[in-house]
Amino acid sequence: MDLFDRLTEVAHADWTAYAEHEFVRRMGAGTLPATAFRAYLEQDYLFLIQFARANALAITKSRTLADMRAAHDALKAILDVELSLHVRLCAGWGVTAEALEAASEHTTTLAYTRFVLDCGQSGDLLDLNVALAPCVIGYAEIAARLAPSVTPDHPYREWIAEYAGDAYQTVAARARAHLDHLAERSLTIARLGEVENIFSAACRLEAEFWQMGIDRSNALDKAESAQM
Incomplete structure (x- = not known):
């Protein structure tokens, strides 16, 4: 059992609530409202910008060239692949990259991204x-689980295919191996509870x-109903 498996086992309830969330289940079934997916995508674009900063921080926190290269690979995956995917998908709604970048961060986005950045600022490379x-490894696992049931006309086929594809699966596998490498160097029994x-x-x-x-999708539906 590697560190990631150990963490998902210890945090089983929280991991399951995330990996098997209603959003994920309905996305896999193709029944997720487009408004919910769009709201997620727009915020996830801003989320990824902050995650790019987190990986840039990981470079400065690195003590070896191998650590720096691992952080650089993750940063490159965000800037060159994931952000482009979001732009392509949002273009279908007439939303430009400029509009995405100019959007306001939802409080949920702020809470999550600043938590990650704080872990990096106050902790070490393992904490970060x-x-x-x-996110990094979880998306690969979620997409791989959803991929077998995706049909050619599935509304979220492109998102699932991107994260289930070989390129992203390789990114996640490297992140998983790097996590073990960091744990071998700095994870002690005393720190285990904090990491969990x-x-x-x-x-x-x-x-x-x-x-x-x-x-956000439900709020839009309620507002539309009120206008009828």
């Missing part, structure tokens, strides 16, 4: 990578991020 793990708490908190914040998309 554990805070990043539910970081992971659990990040999972809860991920679940709240999915919920934000559903809540």
Whole structure:
């Protein structure tokens, strides 16, 4: 059992609430309202900008070239792949990259991204990578689980295919291996509880991020009903 598996086992309730959230289940089934997915995508674009900063911080926290290269690879994946995916998907609604970048961060986005950045600022490279793990590795696991049931006309096929694809799965596998490498160097019995708490908190914040998309969609539906 590697560190990531150990963390998901210890934080089983929080991990399950995130990885099997209603948003994920409905996205996989293709029944998630488009308004919920759009609200999520727009905020996730801003979220990724802050995660890029977190990986840039990881470079400055690194003590070896190998650590720096690992952080650089993660940063490159965000800037060159994930942000571009969000721009492509949002373009279908007529939303430009400039409009995405100019949007205001939801309080849920602020809470999650600043938590991760604080873990990096106040802790070490292991703390930061554990805070990043539910997103970086979690998305790969979620997408891989959803991919087998995706049909050619599935509304969220492109998102699922991107994160289930070989390129992103490789990113996640490297992040997982790097997490073990960092743990070998600096994880002690005394620190284990703190690391587990970081992971659990990040999972809860991920679940709240999915919920934000559903809540914003429900609010739009309620507003439209009130106007009828």
